[in-house]
Amino acid sequence: MNNRPIRVLVAKVGLDGHDRGAKVIATSLRDAGMEVIYTGLRQTAEMVVNTALQEDVDAIGVSILSGAHNTVFPKILQLMKEKEMHDVLLTGGGIIPEEDMLKLRELGVGQLFPPGTPMTEIADYIKNWAKENRSF
Secondary structure (H helix, E strand, O other): OOOOOOEEEEEEEOOOOOOHHHHHHHHHHHHOOOEEEEOOOOEOHHHHHHHHHHHOOOEEEEEEOOOOHHHHHHHHHHHHHHOOOOOOEEEEEEOOOHHHHHHHHHHOOOOEEOOOOOHHHHHHHHHHHHHHHOOO
């Protein structure tokens, strides 16, 4: 069992400049007892993965509204595999069509959450994943 809180990196990748939702998620996860690192806007996939590695996070949550989800998530997954981050959850949400969510899940991305998802559902998903995969 881990004594430390679950650590989550909340990231905004690319030119998507709308970060209100990401900040709401970050605050909600913090309120749920998690330690949250927020990257700020306009991050690259490389920056996100390097920060996640340096911060020893349990999960990466990507907020994406730009329509680049089919590029961003596979790139982050590829970099995570290269860095042997096999025990880190990649999850996220935003404006992502259901069929794209299913394809991304098949690639290895965790659950993706559309706008309007209750914050408790997201926090519970991360907590349950961490219990099953990170010994929390």
